[in-house]
Amino acid sequence: MDFNQGCVSYRSMPFWCVGSPLSDPFGGAVLDRIDSLEVAKLIAWAGKAGYVEATSFHDDDLVPWNPEQPEDDLDPDSDVSKKLHAIKAVLDQAGIKFHAATCSLHGNKIFRDGGLCNPDPAIRRLAAKKVERTLRIGQFFGAKYYVYWVARDGFEVPVITKWGHVYDFLADGLNHVTDYIAEKKMTNYIGATIEPKPNEPRGQMFLPTSGHAAGFIFGRLKKPDFWGVNPELLQHESMALMNASMTVAYLCSMNKLKFLHFGSQIKAQFDNDFPPLIGPEGLKETVMMFKTLNDIGWKGVIEYDCHMLRAEGNPEDDIACRKQFIINCVTALSMVLKLAERVETPTGYTSQSSADLLSIRQMCALGDIDPRR
Ligand code: 3MF
Ligand code: MG
Numbered sequence: 001m002d003f004n005q006g007c008v009s010y011r012s013m014p015f016w017c018v019g020s021p022l023s024d025p026f027g028g029a030v031l032d033r034i035d036s037l038e039v040a041k042l043i044a045w046a047g048k049a050g051y052v053e054a055t056s057f058h059d060d061d062l063v064p065w066n067p068e069q070p071e072d073d074l075d076p077d078s079d080v081s082k083k084l085h086a087i088k089a090v091l092d093q094a095g096i097k098f099h100a101a102t103c104s105l106h107g108n109k110i111f112r113d114g115g116l117c118n119p120d121p122a123i124r125r126l127a128a129k130k131v132e133r134t135l136r137i138g139q140f141f142g143a144k145y146y147v148y149w150v151a152r153d154g155f156e157v158p159v160i161t162k163w164g165h166v167y168d169f170l171a172d173g174l175n176h177v178t179d180y181i182a183e184k185k186m187t188n189y190i191g192a193t194i195e196p197k198p199n200e201p202r203g204q205m206f207l208p209t210s211g212h213a214a215g216f217i218f219g220r221l222k223k224p225d226f227w228g229v230n231p232e233l234l235q236h237e238s239m240a241l242m243n244a245s246m247t248v249a250y251l252c253s254m255n256k257l258k259f260l261h262f263g264s265q266i267k268a269q270f271d272n273d274f275p276p277l278i279g280p281e282g283l284k285e286t287v288m289m290f291k292t293l294n295d296i297g298w299k300g301v302i303e304y305d306c307h308m309l310r311a312e313g314n315p316e317d318d319i320a321c322r323k324q325f326i327i328n329c330v331t332a333l334s335m336v337l338k339l340a341e342r343v344e345t346p347t348g349y350t351s352q353s354s355a356d357l358l359s360i361r362q363m364c365a366l367g368d369i370d371p372r373r
Helices: 015-019 036-048 079-093 121-141 166-183 210-220 235-239 244-253 283-296 320-342 352-363
Strands: 008-012 054-058 097-102 145-149 191-195 227-229 259-262 300-304
Touching: 008 054, 008 097, 008 320, 015 036, 015 054, 015 320, 036 079, 036 320, 054 300, 079 121, 097 121, 097 300, 121 145, 121 166, 145 166, 166 191, 166 210, 191 210, 210 227, 210 244, 235 244, 244 283, 283 320, 283 352, 300 320, 320 352
Parallel strands: 008 300, 054 097, 097 145, 145 191, 191 227, 259 300
Antiparallel strands: none
16 A cells, blocks of 8 residues: 655654664763664564554665675575564565665774775775675665665775776676676666765765766766766755755756755754654755645655654663654654645735745745734
8 A cells, every 4th residue: 555645655763763773973872782683673663553654675674794695695594684584574465665775884993984886996895896796685685776875985095095096986786786686687676876964974976966867877877867866855965055846856857866864954964864844954945845735746655764863762662752753754744745745836926935935924824914913
């Protein structure tokens, strides 16, 4: 069953959001890490309760990776295969769809200087093998998309960066995705996406914005029609002071908005990953983004990509707070859809500001305001 409301076909809640232990650069984990099967059970609970229809994952969210055994998933007797089957059984039983598979090229310290763009060719080969394994895992689950998030593919010290080569490394790494899908005749994938992000606490990324990502697809990839962008809004684009309505409209104009990562963010800060509508700002921009999508007639998947606040992680009951986090995310989306529906494009307005104020009155259902009293 699809959600199918407004511009949203279905809602996806990824493993990494539900499983997150809520650490950040200056604070360790608040919650214990829970096993991937436990995360699967929480997502299955959310599916059965009618909160979400799909999920996504990094390979490392589901099963450990051993660089010495890059094809352990192909052995049906391996622990990895058994675990993948157990996770699939739990989610299939709840009717959860698999939206996207992402290869984690950020978690393991081997990739500390990048994955697909690592200056060391041996690490780039290892990354390619890990991508292949992730594509096979995605095929097993019937994932619809492969996602390349820029992760650690960026630079800290420009003077030593191989500027003449990094974008060739990136094109090779991404073209390998479509080559492998074709070679193995994988039919589950309907597309692949680039997820741009401007920076990590240290380091600037090679594809910082949706504009960079879209340009790279047209300019450097062998199968530009297969590729699109999944912007993370408000978060990633807000880090670079971009506006969400403009980002989705720009991508839609090129038929490149495949789906959306959804959460909230304070402008110009490092990735806050607030749940949608949570935090001190972003309400108006979020509502206007959905109004823009409605105006354009885009319809697609909204995938949450956020974390509960550190303050509300409850180490005494790390299941209950995770359930509440899921409920908060989906409640926020339903609120936004309703608010966006209320806003009409004004005609015959006296000024742009008066049009803007009228839209806020509509959004907040304020009715007429008499400014004299
Ligand atoms: C980081 C992200 C990533 C990507 C994920 C899937 C950990 O800011 O947004 O989540 O969304 O790798 O592509
Ligand atoms: Mg994301």
